[in-house]
Amino acid sequence: MAINLQKGQRENINAPKFSIGLGWDTNSSSTGTAFDLDASIFILDDQKKLVSDQHLVFYNNLKSPDGAVEHSGDNLTGDGDGDDEQIKIDLTNVDSKVAEICIVVTIHDAEARRQNFGQVRNSFIRIFDASTNEVILKYELEEDFSIETAVEFGRIYKREDKWKFEAVGMGMKGGLQDYLNKYQ
């Protein structure tokens, strides 16, 4: 049975290998131009900084150096139900320096296209077993965003050698750059 999380809720992750599915829907008629949302994964050390530049996994860098985090590739439209972008995680391979994995979704070219998360609907993050497709955890983000152009959907972090997931659901106005400033 999947556990449905509320914002801020934390749960243990018991299986070290799993996939993350991210979904969203947009209505391009609200701004006149197409939306392209992108998942970026910040792999952080215990000082909450990127382990290296290669530890930012996104459409242009699909795999972390240790192979533990792998992005499925860029989805350009978000059309349809189900996952729009996916990430494979193998915590048994993760570099020993890694303490946290943050999953951030940004709107590509948001400023020029005058788009924000106030126009995005049906956002979710789910953790599932890729071999059985069984959903373990799911968090449906409430639609309480307005001008944010980047939202941290969730984070996976280590506490006393156990990995946990937190449903974060917090946004920033300055797009991916805000998160680069925070974590680089």
Ligand SMILES: [Ca+2]
């Ligand atoms: Ca995309």
Ligand SMILES: [Ca+2]
């Ligand atoms: Ca969708």
